[in-house]
Amino acid sequence: MKLYIAVGTAVLLVMAIFIIVFVAYYQQKQIRQQLILKEWQEKYRKGLLAATLQAQEHERRRIAQDLHDEIGTMLSVTKLSLNQLGRTVEHNDPGSTVLVQKTRSLLDETIANVRRISRDLVPTTLERFGLVSALEELAEKASNGEVHVELSCSDKMPTLLPQLDLTLFRIAQELINNAIKHANAENIIIDLHCQPNGILLSVIDDGRGFDLDEILKDKKRGLGLRNIESRLNVIDGHVTFDVEEGRGSRIHIQVKNLKPEVEVEVEAV
Amino acid sequence: MLEKLINHYSNYSVILAIEFVTLIPIIVGVIFIRHLNISMKFLLIYYIIVFIRDFISNVSAVYRINNHYLYNLSGFVEIITVGLIYYKAVDTIKSKKWIAILAGLSVFFGTFLWSSTEFSSGILTLADLCSMGISILYFNTLIAELKIINILKHSLFWVSSGLIVQAAGTFFIFLFAKTVFSENVEYSVFYFYWQVRQIMYIIFCVLSSIGFWVSKEDKYNYT
Numbered sequence: 271m272k273l274y275i276a277v278g279t280a281v282l283l284v285m286a287i288f289i290i291v292f293v294a295y296y297q298q299k300q301i302r303q304q305l306i307l308k309e310w311q312e313k314y315r316k317g318l319l320a321a322t323l324q325a326q327e328h329e330r331r332r333i334a335q336d337l338h339d340e341i342g343t344m345l346s347v348t349k350l351s352l353n354q355l356g357r358t359v360e361h362n363d364p365g366s367t368v369l370v371q372k373t374r375s376l377l378d379e380t381i382a383n384v385r386r387i388s389r390d391l392v393p394t395t396l397e398r399f400g401l402v403s404a405l406e407e408l409a410e411k412a413s414n415g416e417v418h419v420e421l422s423c424s425d426k427m428p429t430l431l432p433q434l435d436l437t438l439f440r441i442a443q444e445l446i447n448n449a450i451k452h453a454n455a456e457n458i459i460i461d462l463h464c465q466p467n468g469i470l471l472s473v474i475d476d477g478r479g480f481d482l483d484e485i486l487k488d489k490k491r492g493l494g495l496r497n498i499e500s501r502l503n504v505i506d507g508h509v510t511f512d513v514e515e516g517r518g519s520r521i522h523i524q525v526k527n528l529k530p531e532v533e534v535e536v537e538a539v
Numbered sequence: 540m541l542e543k544l545i546n547h548y549s550n551y552s553v554i555l556a557i558e559f560v561t562l563i564p565i566i567v568g569v570i571f572i573r574h575l576n577i578s579m580k581f582l583l584i585y586y587i588i589v590f591i592r593d594f595i596s597n598v599s600a601v602y603r604i605n606n607h608y609l610y611n612l613s614g615f616v617e618i619i620t621v622g623l624i625y626y627k628a629v630d631t632i633k634s635k636k637w638i639a640i641l642a643g644l645s646v647f648f649g650t651f652l653w654s655s656t657e658f659s660s661g662i663l664t665l666a667d668l669c670s671m672g673i674s675i676l677y678f679n680t681l682i683a684e685l686k687i688i689n690i691l692k693h694s695l696f697w698v699s700s701g702l703i704v705q706a707a708g709t710f711f712i713f714l715f716a717k718t719v720f721s722e723n724v725e726y727s728v729f730y731f732y733w734q735v736r737q738i739m740y741i742i743f744c745v746l747s748s749i750g751f752w753v754s755k756e757d758k759y760n761y762t
């Protein structure tokens with residue numbers, strides 16, 4: 271009897287210990303593989319997103335160049351011909367001079383528009399003079415009789431990677447557009463601050479605000495806010511919406527890691 | 540009465556030591572009580588019940604009152620606590636259902652094997668079977684779900700290990716409890732098996748204490 275019990279107990283104990291060791295070993299091995307796979311997938315997703323954003327910038331640059339170089343040139347040539355035509359018409363048919371003048375001013379306006387659009391498509395100031403100057407220019411351009419856009423930023427801004435500059439600039443652009451388009455704001459403040467552990471960009475308006483939950487539920491909503499999230503995803507940034515219906519919105523963008531893993535080259539103009 | 544108690548404790552110093560072993564997981568559990576999840580709180584309650592049981596059992600022994608029913612009763616307590624611990628610990632309905640079925644069936648059949656005057660080999664064996672079954676089920680979900688980042692910092696892994704070792708170590712002893720713990724068996728034989736049981740219990744206590752110890756990591760240990 272004693273022997274049976276002893277042997278049985280020993281066998282069961284060995285089995286129990288074997289099970290425990292096996293579970294610990296196997297679970298750890300599997301989980302490590304899974305974590306590696308997840309990390310890899312995350313990286314891949316980010317890379318894909320980065321590539322998409324980069325392709326978008328590429329395309330904008332191409333359109334801007336085509337607009338400027340081809341249509342812009344054609345328009346300039348057209349203007350030259352019109353001037354010649356104008357001189358001929360002045361001699362032969364003074365009655366049509368008004369029409370020529372009108373066409374010339376229309377042409378001038380079109381040329382100015384093409385230049386403006388091609389400049390807006392590619393943030394040249396950003397690439398040449400950095401984020402602060404680009405935001406200054408953005409604020410200046412957006413300000414008019416109805417809205418006043420102001421930039422406040424800490425004196426010493428570190429030079430950021432071009433990719434970060436571009437992301438922050440595009441996000442600021444979208445947020446200001448939103449504030450002008452939807453909020454009916456009178457004052458918009460862009461606040462750019464350098465923190466010990468990163469960069470904080472806030473866009474604050476005094477408009478009518480909105481209910482974030484409702485907007486997020488809306489399947490037909492615009493792309494602006496979604497694009498902000500994807501852009502931040504690539505550079506490991508965070509967006510905080512301090513918003514509510516009935517009061518001005520405060521949207522904060524925080525980027526902690528100033529050297530993101532997914533590097534995207536931004537070509538120089 | 541005090542004299543009797545002291546006399547009893549000096550005669551059964553090993554048994555007394557065992558009671559203080561129960562205090563280890565209780566103390567560690569109380570120290571980390573802020574970090575315990577609901578499952579580990581059930582385990583803490585279980586140890587407190589065991590401590591009270593041993594105390595009553597000793598007092599009964601001093602007064603020569605039959606205390607076997609206490610051990611049979613604690614078989615039920617073990618089945619129910621183990622059931623509750625793991626019922627709360629698993630996420631899927633399917634696992635919950637299996638745990639409920641295992642514990643429910645054990646309690647159900649256990650009631651037929653009840654005896655208030657002697658060790659019920661059946662109840663204790665059922666409790667061991669139930670512990671082993673549920674522990675293995677839990678191990679299976681650990682492997683299948685792969686949710687724990689570091690298994691050595693997962694409190695229920697230690698508890699399950701202790702539970703399965705204890706149940707495996709005492710299974711055959713309880714299965715033949717009629718012979719090994721019967722009245723007419725030699726004291727030395729009885730004492731030997733009793734000690735084996737105690738050693739298994741000590742292992743369970745120590746592993747559970749590790750479980751209580753690492754419970755502070757539980758929150759951050761999920762993928």
Ligand SMILES: Nc1ncnc2c1ncn2[C@@H]1O[C@H](COP(=O)(O)OP(=O)(O)OP(=O)(O)O)[C@@H](O)[C@H]1O
Nearest residue numbers: 448449452453479480485491492493494495496519
């Ligand atoms: N500053 C704001 N003040 C008030 N409402 C806002 C503000 N920003 C966003 N919203 C609301 O959130 C909605 C979603 O904004 P989002 O930028 O995603 O899309 P959109 O601006 O409508 O379209 P898109 O940006 O694609 O041109 C807007 O339609 C608007 O109702």
Ligand SMILES: [Mg+2]
Nearest residue numbers: 448492494495
């Ligand atoms: Mg928008």
